[in-house]
Amino acid sequence: AQTVTQSQPEMSVQEAETVTLSCTYDTSESDYYLFWYKQPPSRQMILVIRQEAYKQQNATENRFSVNFQKAAKSFSLKISDSQLGDAAMYFCAYRRGRGSNYQLIWGAGTKLIIKP
């Protein structure tokens, strides 16, 4: 069975600085997707970034980028130039690839605190 582990329950960073959230996963599949979702206090779940396992290039979305290490089964999220609005719970998630109906496997989440 697939598992997703976020070992940092809470992280804090100074505004405008860079922070990296870690995520590791376990799977025997070769084709899959990885996601980072953000859940602010409003509790809306927002997709931050997604990575296809077959792509070697790390995904980027503006200030958000990932370091995808397939062999190590590691998928960390880097947030550059942290802003107060980045404060939220961040969840790493895994999904089997190629098809629909596959559920997301979730990590426990990391609470990100931005210090002004």
Next chain:
Amino acid sequence: GAVVSQHPSWVICKSGTSVKIECRSLDFQATTMFWYRQFPKQSLMLMATSNEGSKATYEQGVEKDKFLINHASLTLSTLTVTSAHPEDSSFYICSAEQGSNQPQHFGDGTRLSIL
């Protein structure tokens, strides 16, 4: 694009009543919808997977007679909490998948409080 609307956002009701939560994909057809429950400071717990026109697939430990799911169209799924009790109080979130290999898009969630 890929907007999911969930209604109501907050509901308070007496013990024993039934509560219906709607999840709509506004600008796409959702082949699959998912229903989650989230306890405070925890991750999402999948309750069931719903496909249009077929019975939902419930996760182990989720009572299908308690949590009725109907997926009548490609844009609407409903979750009905029947004979709700205080222990059913929680935050419920739906998501919709636009197609295979597409990410799930989430509704804003429903805070359910049973008195």
